[in-house]
Amino acid sequence: MIQRLSTTPFNDQKPGTSGLRKKVRVFQQPHYAENFIQSVFDSLEAFEGKTLVLGGDGRFLNREVIQIALKMAAANGFGRVLVGRGGILSTPAASHLIRSSDAFGGLILSASHNPGGADEDFGIKYNVSNGGPAPEKVTEAIHARTLTIDHYRILEAGEVDIDTLGTSLLGEMAVEVVDPVAGYADLMEGLFDFGAIRAMIADGFTLSFDSMGAVTGPYAIEIFEKRLGAPAGTVRNAIPLPDFGHHHPDPNLVHAKELYDRMMAEDAPDFGAASDGDGDRNLIIGRHSYVTPSDSLAVLAANAHLAPGYALGLKGIARSMPTSGAADRVAEKLGIPLYETPTGWKFFGNLLDAGMATICGEESAGTGSDHVREKDGIWAVLLWLNILAVRRQSVAQIMTEHWVSYGRNYYARHDYEGIAKDKADALMEALRGKLASLPGTSNSGGKVEKADDFTYTDPIDQSVSRNQGARILFEDGSRVVFRLSGTGTEGATLRIYIERYVGSSGELGMATAEALAPLVKAAQEVADISGFTGMEGPSVIT
Numbered sequence: 001m002i003q004r005l006s007t008t009p010f011n012d013q014k015p016g017t018s019g020l021r022k023k024v025r026v027f028q029q030p031h032y033a034e035n036f037i038q039s040v041f042d043s044l045e046a047f048e049g050k051t052l053v054l055g056g057d058g059r060f061l062n063r064e065v066i067q068i069a070l071k072m073a074a075a076n077g078f079g080r081v082l083v084g085r086g087g088i089l090s091t092p093a094a095s096h097l098i099r100s101s102d103a104f105g106g107l108i109l110s111a112s113h114n115p116g117g118a119d120e121d122f123g124i125k126y127n128v129s130n131g132g133p134a135p136e137k138v139t140e141a142i143h144a145r146t147l148t149i150d151h152y153r154i155l156e157a158g159e160v161d162i163d164t165l166g167t168s169l170l171g172e173m174a175v176e177v178v179d180p181v182a183g184y185a186d187l188m189e190g191l192f193d194f195g196a197i198r199a200m201i202a203d204g205f206t207l208s209f210d211s212m213g214a215v216t217g218p219y220a221i222e223i224f225e226k227r228l229g230a231p232a233g234t235v236r237n238a239i240p241l242p243d244f245g246h247h248h249p250d251p252n253l254v255h256a257k258e259l260y261d262r263m264m265a266e267d268a269p270d271f272g273a274a275s276d277g278d279g280d281r282n283l284i285i286g287r288h289s290y291v292t293p294s295d296s297l298a299v300l301a302a303n304a305h306l307a308p309g310y311a312l313g314l315k316g317i318a319r320s321m322p323t324s325g326a327a328d329r330v331a332e333k334l335g336i337p338l339y340e341t342p343t344g345w346k347f348f349g350n351l352l353d354a355g356m357a358t359i360c361g362e363e364s365a366g367t368g369s370d371h372v373r374e375k376d377g378i379w380a381v382l383l384w385l386n387i388l389a390v391r392r393q394s395v396a397q398i399m400t401e402h403w404v405s406y407g408r409n410y411y412a413r414h415d416y417e418g419i420a421k422d423k424a425d426a427l428m429e430a431l432r433g434k435l436a437s438l439p440g441t442s443n444s445g446g447k448v449e450k451a452d453d454f455t456y457t458d459p460i461d462q463s464v465s466r467n468q469g470a471r472i473l474f475e476d477g478s479r480v481v482f483r484l485s486g487t488g489t490e491g492a493t494l495r496i497y498i499e500r501y502v503g504s505s506g507e508l509g510m511a512t513a514e515a516l517a518p519l520v521k522a523a524q525e526v527a528d529i530s531g532f533t534g535m536e537g538p539s540v541i542t
Helices: 032-042 062-076 091-100 136-146 182-191 194-202 216-227 257-264 293-306 326-334 346-353 377-391 395-406 421-437 512-527 529-533
Strands: 002-006 020-023 051-056 080-088 105-109 121-127 151-155 166-170 173-178 207-210 271-275 282-286 289-291 317-320 338-341 359-362 366-369 408-419 446-453 470-474 479-485 492-502
Touching: 032 062, 032 121, 032 136, 032 151, 051 062, 051 091, 062 080, 062 105, 062 121, 062 151, 062 166, 062 173, 080 091, 091 105, 091 121, 091 182, 091 377, 121 136, 182 216, 182 377, 194 377, 207 216, 207 257, 216 377, 257 271, 257 282, 257 289, 271 377, 282 293, 282 377, 282 395, 289 293, 289 395, 293 317, 293 326, 293 359, 293 366, 293 377, 293 395, 293 408, 317 326, 317 346, 326 338, 326 395, 326 408, 338 346, 346 359, 366 377, 377 395, 408 421, 408 512, 408 529, 421 446, 421 470, 421 479, 421 492, 421 512, 421 529, 470 512, 479 512, 492 512, 492 529, 512 529
Parallel strands: 051 080, 051 105, 080 173, 207 271, 317 338, 317 359
Antiparallel strands: 002 151, 020 121, 105 121, 166 173, 271 282, 282 289, 359 366, 408 492, 446 470, 470 479, 479 492
């Protein structure tokens, strides 16, 4: 029996760059998840009888919301739902499943790299038929509906068994529980030279992959240990847990310190990597050699032709505006376009669908290609392994040769977390008010050549995105970018991106902190960060 239950709107359900993220206790409010899911369905058209993909990263509340979503999908007229066994689907695997099954779209239950647990974070994101995050016109429609919703539809039924592979009926809708790993692993095996990687591992190459108690554990076991022959135990923290084993599943040098320490030890493996809560981000560390996400994007693009799936070359490279310009120099040498977009993977979708770009990346440890419409942590690790298997060099050697060829973009991101939103907004408003007067002035970073608030015009649909980050560009090619993040659930996070370029004949071996110190000082001088936030330094440096 389909129930039509009355409800009242919540005023805090505006999706961010990656869906709606809130604390678990917020989602546990009566009708809260139901309101948002119904608002998604109400914002879509002509999905009756179509297929919906459903799954998440296994965090606390994942299974409960899957049951709600199944019953609501049945009540709203979907014909079939594909759900990952146990409710598990990494974000890139969900994107692949949407595409490979010709689904109408998908609900991905995740708060990505945010912590999980009863007192932590949860999220719901809608992805469209190309497998990518909903574009702004869809998320705006969803938000508008959340403000007027007065009822939702749900099937009165018992719980669905989501732990057994196979198909059952929920009302008139088919529920098909699928293997969340096999199809994705097959896709990876078709893109990369698994034979060459297996041979490298058999010759004694060692690696360590940290799943951080999150969703990539089953994928990594299947791919790295079973298909590529790495020894048992290569994959650490491999069981997805509702609280990620008390890990903060963000693959950076703060939260993946155990991996970093392992890779800096005397007996370090040859290669180390990690992924985040929902499997779309990556961390790459060679023996005694950390690779920044921006540099990783550039190296992957420069060497992608070594993998079978990219042997014909790249159509173009896309990067988010805050990501360093290292990839720009690769694109220039390859003679292909470079696209600079706002932060948020959805901005890459049009470029990928139009065949204008092949590889995309964000400085926040997200890298991917046109094989799906999401960033993909395991994909990035496999491309690195394919490159290492062909070149038979260490990560450190590859990085050194890259810098000699292209120069080096010294780069860091400083995050100021948990700032009161009014103070963060006041800082950005004051900074934007100064931008027009900065060109021609000098500070600790040097002489300012240009200052603006980044605006992006999509080359495909001509849509315009404004206020995407305040940029201060210096005459020597250095820059400082200020941006408020939309991925947190409490307060505001101010992100400051600091970059200095040194040509191939310059000093390529400086410590990053030393190279960027004048620009860090300049950021404080221009924006009065400590004055607005009360913080003497960043919460996290990556």
